[in-house]
Amino acid sequence: MRKVWIRGGKSVLFLLFLFILWEALVRITETPMWLLPAPSDVIKEAVIGFDTFSVHILSTVYLAILGLVIGCSVGLLIAIILYRLPKVNELLYPLLILSQNIPTIVLAPLLIIWFGFGMMPKLMIISLVCFFPIVVASMDGFRQTAPELKHYMQMVGASRNQIFWKLEFPHSLPSIFSGLKIAATYSVMGAVISEWLGAKKGVGVYMTLAQSSFRIDRVFVAIFFVMLLSIVLFGMIRAIEKVVVKGRNEGA
Amino acid sequence: MLLNIKELNKTFGDLHVLKDINLSVGKNEFVAILGPSGSGKSTLFQLIGGNQTPNQGEILLNGESINGKTGFISYMPQQSSLFPWRTVLENVVLAAELNGKPDYEEAKLWLEKVGLAEFANSYPIELSGGMKQRVSFIRALLSKQNLLCLDEPFSALDEFTRLKMQKWLLSVWEENRKSILFITHSIEEALFLADRIYILSKRPAQVKAEIKVPFSRPRDESLLETNEFFLLKQQIFQFIREELSE
Structure with a gap:
């Protein structure tokens, strides 16, 4: 545990150093605020403008988490189906990969045309970016089950169902969690992108408004929030x- | 006879692995199979376990054919094969769990008997190699099947731990005499543990000899230094040397 703190502490210090460097460079070169604000300006804006910003936070958090949960559930379900039914896998796996090649930026407006400006198309976009890492990570996890454990289960006469639920599934949990971690970071990005394209509230909306009025400090507030x-x-x-x-x- | 194997043949493609194997295991009997590496001992277990079907011959358990049928034996593999995410207690009941609700009280009782009670809630990662094999053996004991198949269970352990484990196995077995079929490539181990020994030839494996071990039970390690033990060991070694020279 202490090691984690020490390691975390180091990266926080380095981050702090980068901020100071940024602050210094902006001041020395006298870069105008509408081009690149100093970190201190961003923090100032975050504090002063918190009231206007806070309404947007909640809807983005809600959207990202809900989308993440849906995307991951769907992803896990698909992974289990594909793994347990190899015939379906042969049929669908290439399609799944292709689905990831459709640029979200193109797909999002289409979904909005088809499903309107409600939650539905946004959740679809987030789910679409989230489910793929889960599918890939879970499938890999299922496949990489330790052969000696599988051999043991076969020798004592475990059924295919028992082998999956007692061995392959719990064995792949670490892989599934790696997928989840990737999906979690994607989900925030997905939420923001979906909000760009049509929403009343959300960090994505705040970002586009700030950008079009050259309030770069606000854009950075949004960026930092997304990272956080x-x-x-x-x-x-x-x-x-x-x-x-x-x-x-x-x-x- | 609990297990009866008749004229068993198995080939993989052109490779003839088992040839006309005849062997039997009686009730409460400890039978060892001794053979060189790659002689098809593990294939024999695959066949008994029902994961492979023989090309010829029959495997009878209590007079009924179990060719290609799984779930009739309990099994202890070479590596302990404990599930890392299960505690010792949860691991021990795994085999029983496959055929219904496991008896946790019985499991706890056994762990206590073999001195593993304090590790009941530990994970396998915290155990030594010898302890893992003990857990693996208890897991096999706790499943309801009457025939216990042990596949070189101590071959991955160091010499000191191995002798300790052999004595431990005998002491547990004295209390719960399930029929055991024990694969090994150590002459001493076979002699020390078993009532009868089948010696397999190299590929294609045939039963080269069947040896009755005359030593009384309970046995302890002083047996290893007796003359009779030594003579029998030599006799078995003769058979094996023939395999080497051919």
Whole structure:
């Protein structure tokens, strides 16, 4: 635990150093605020403008978490189906990969045309960016089950169902959690992108408004918030992982 | 006879692995199978376990054919194969769990008997190699099947731990005499533990000899230094040397 603090402390210090460097450079070169604000300006704006910003926070957090949950559930379900039914896998896996090649930025307006400006198209976008890492990580986890454990289960006459639920699924939990961590960071990005394209509230909306009025300090407030939210989600999943994954070597 | 194997043949493609194997295991009997590496001992277990079907011959358990049928044996593999996310207690009941609700009280009782009670809630990662094999053996004991198949269970352990584990196995077995079929490549181990020994030839494996071990039970390690033990060991070594020279 102490090691984690020391390591975390180091990266925080380095980050602090980068901020100071940024602050100094902006001041020395006298860069105008509408081009690049200094960190101090961003913090000032975050504090002063918190009232206008806070309305947007909640809707983005809600959207990102809900989308993450839906995307991950769907992803896990798809992974289980594909793994247990190899025929379906042959049919669908290439399609899944193709689905990831559709640029979100193109797909999002289409979804809004089809499903309106409500929650539905936004959740679809977030789910779409979230489910893929889960599918890939889970499938890899299922496949990489320790062969000697599988051999044991076969020798004592476990059914395919028992092998999956008692061995392959719990064995792949660390992989599934790696997928979850990637998905968590994607979900925030997905939420912001979906808000750009049509919403009344949200960090994405705040960002586009700030950008079009050259309030670069506000854009940075939004960027920092998105980063913070990603880290918090990541940390939450890491905490759940610590509780759920037992008896293994500490992973990163 | 609990287990009866008749004229068993198994080939993989062109490779003839088992040839006309005949062997049997009686009730409460400890039978060892001794053979060189790669002689198809593990294939034999695959067949008994029902994960492979023989090309010819029959495997009878209590007079009924179990060719290609799984779930009739309990099994202890070479590596302990404990599930890392299960505690010792949860691991021990795993095999029983596959056929219904496990009896946790019985499991706790056994862990206590073999001195592992304090580790009941530990994870396998915290155990030594010898302790893992003990847990693995208790897991096999706790499943309801009458035939216990042990596949070189101590071959991955160091010499000191191995002798300790052999004595431990005998002491537990005295209390719960399930029929045991024990694969090994150590002559001493086979002699020290078993009532009867089948010696397998190299590929294609045939039963080269069947040896009755005359030593009384309970046995302890002083047996290892007796003359009779030594003579029998030499006799078995003769068979094995023939395999080497051919």
